[in-house]
Amino acid sequence: MGNPWFIKRDECPACASGNCKTIYQAEYDKPPIKDYLTAFYLPQGVVEFEYLEGATYMLVECSSCGMIFQKYIPNEFLMAKLYDQWIDSQKAFSSNRYGKGLGYYAGYAQEIMQLIAYFGENPSALSFLDFGMGWGNWALMAKAFGCDSVGLELSKERIENAKLNAIKVIAWDEITRHRFDFINTEQVFEHIPEPLQTLRYLKSSLKKDGMIKISVPSANDINRRLKIMDWQAQKGARNCLNAVAPLEHINCFRRTSLVVMANKAGMEEVIIPIKLQYRYSTDWSSAGKIVRNILRPIYRNILEKQNYLFFRNIQ
Numbered sequence: 602m603g604n605p606w607f608i609k610r611d612e613c614p615a616c617a618s619g620n621c622k623t624i625y626q627a628e629y630d631k632p633p634i635k636d637y638l639t640a641f642y643l644p645q646g647v648v649e650f651e652y653l654e655g656a657t658y659m660l661v662e663c664s665s666c667g668m669i670f671q672k673y674i675p676n677e678f679l680m681a682k683l684y685d686q687w688i689d690s691q692k693a694f695s696s697n698r699y700g701k702g703l704g705y706y707a708g709y710a711q712e713i714m715q716l717i718a719y720f721g722e723n724p725s726a727l728s729f730l731d732f733g734m735g736w737g738n739w740a741l742m743a744k745a746f747g748c749d750s751v752g753l754e755l756s757k758e759r760i761e762n763a764k765l766n767a768i769k770v771i772a773w774d775e776i777t778r779h780r781f782d783f784i785n786t787e788q789v790f791e792h793i794p795e796p797l798q799t800l801r802y803l804k805s806s807l808k809k810d811g812m813i814k815i816s817v818p819s820a821n822d823i824n825r826r827l828k829i830m831d832w833q834a835q836k837g838a839r840n841c842l843n844a845v846a847p848l849e850h851i852n853c854f855r856r857t858s859l860v861v862m863a864n865k866a867g868m869e870e871v872i873i874p875i876k877l878q879y880r881y882s883t884d885w886s887s888a889g890k891i892v893r894n895i896l897r898p899i900y901r902n903i904l905e906k907q908n909y910l911f912f913r914n915i916q
């Protein structure tokens with residue numbers, strides 16, 4: 602592939618196996634991928650197809666852990682362009698600032714209360730990092746509960762916003778100077794070029810028994826969707842391919858891939874006790890929400906249906 606803005610990944614980014622097979626490929630600058638990108642990026646900003654000329658969107662499956670990943674991914678320059686320029690930060694800011702309802706904030710409060718209860722300490726004794734904090738909503742909520750709350754982000758506008766909200770911001774190189782009880786990664790690992798290496802690095806900044814959360818799009822239904830390959834399906838629709846979104850969701854983890862990756866990094870899966878999950882569940886305002894609160898831990902921890910996992914530092 603002659604395009605200089607892409608790099609190739611030959612190994613599974615979760616388990617490092619080289620035993621991978623191609624399951625789909627299409628050109629970036631031709632339909633259906635071109636049409637998908639136009640429909641996806643225009644409402645958020647722009648897409649510059651000159652950077653995609655001659656590049657191939659290629660999905661590969663790891664024969665060892667089942668991970669599905671994009672073999673050719675944007676290099677650092679193109680990633681920065683995509684996240685800083687194609688996606689208009691003013692639009693993104695407005696949709697974050699004005700588009701979130703009570704349920705969104707209640708969800709963060711619930712998760713942070715469950716974590717504080719899990720550690721069994723006063724919030725002031727706990728140090729949390731939100732890795733890829735976006736507009737800082739989670740870090741701000743952790744701070745409101747009294748935790749030492751630190752955030753990391755690449756985007757200049759988002760860092761500025763965090764500082765305006767008095768959230769402590771650290772850079773990538775500073776991570777290992779810290780010892781955190783908990784690192785939050787919410788919808789981050791699907792975007793990262795080298796997730797196993799990143800996880801190892803983050804782990805080195807955890808206290809012993811410290812914990813990291815990895816929450817990424819679900820791959821439950823991906824086999825069926827990959828047979829249909831409907832690039833027109835909207836986000837949330839039955840056939841939607843958002844879990845393998847070109848350029849952005851470069852890693853589509855099966856649950857097993859996450860567990861294997863964490864084990865390789867010296868971590869093991871932990872389940873927050875279900876009684877704590879219930880005790881600190883918020884929003885019991887309607888029959889639907891009551892049912893959802895009751896089913897959530899069963900769905901996540903017993904049926905193992907969501908890619909929402911916690912891993913403990915065991916070394």
Ligand SMILES: [Zn+2]
Pocket residue numbers: 613614615616617618663664665666667668858
């Ligand atoms: Zn693998």
